[in-house]
Amino acid sequence: xxxLVESGGGLVQPGGSLRLSCAASGFxxxxxxxxxxxxxxxxxxxxxxxxxYNGGYTWYADSVKGRFTISRDNAKNTLYLQMNSLKTEDxxxxxxxxxxxxxxxxxxxxxxxxxS
Numbered sequence: 758x759x760x761l762v763e764s765g766g767g768l769v770q771p772g773g774s775l776r777l778s779c780a781a782s783g784f785x786x787x788x789x790x791x792x793x794x795x796x797x798x799x800x801x802x803x804x805x806x807x808x809x810y811n812g813g814y815t816w817y818a819d820s821v822k823g824r825f826t827i828s829r830d831n832a833k834n835t836l837y838l839q840m841n842s843l844k845t846e847d848x849x850x851x852x853x854x855x856x857x858x859x860x861x862x863x864x865x866x867x868x869x870x871x872x873s
Contacts, residue, residue, distance in 0.1 A: 759783040759862045761853050766867030773843050777867060779836040779853030787811070787831035789857065793838045795849035795869075805851070806838060821847070843871045 765777040777793070793805045806827040807816040815827050826839040836853050848871045854863040 759857050761855070761862060761864035763851060763853055763864045763867040766851060766869045768870045768872065769843055770873050771843060771845055771871055773871070774839070774841045775843065775869060777838040777840065777851055777869075779838075779864060781834045781836065781853075781855075784857045786829075786834040789855045791827075791829065791836045791853060791855050793827060793836070793851060793853055794863075795847075795851045797846075797849040800849075803849075808836070840869070843869075845871045847871050 760782045762780045763777060765775060767775060769775055788810055790807060790809045792807045794802050795805050796802045803818065805818050805821055806825060808827045808829055812829050817825060824840065824842045828837045840847065848869055850866040850868050852863050852866040854861060
């Protein structure tokens with residue numbers, strides 16, 4: 758069974774940093790591209806960042822470019838999102854997802870709150 762478990766969220770002041778993690782199991786993690794997406798209250802789902810299977814390609818939404826860094830450790834089956842210079846508009850539930858066997862899989866998410 759594919760499982761994705763996010764962690765690392767919390768409350769941080771504007772300008773602060775957080776590192777999110779996504780522990781993957783139930784599939785060959787190193788074969789799949791991964792995404793971080795987020796959803797703020799009352800807003801739609803936004804893709805934040807994507808990384809290919811070996812980390813050789815990354816993509817960022819304009820809203821986070823230069824502040825967020827996606828990475829992965831295939832030996833640990835773990836995806837990361839380093840978030841720096843956080844803004845109040847970054848507050849949201851953050852989810853990792855991928856598509857395995859034609860089906861999109863997503864974790865339960867981790868909440869990021871940015872407030873002074």
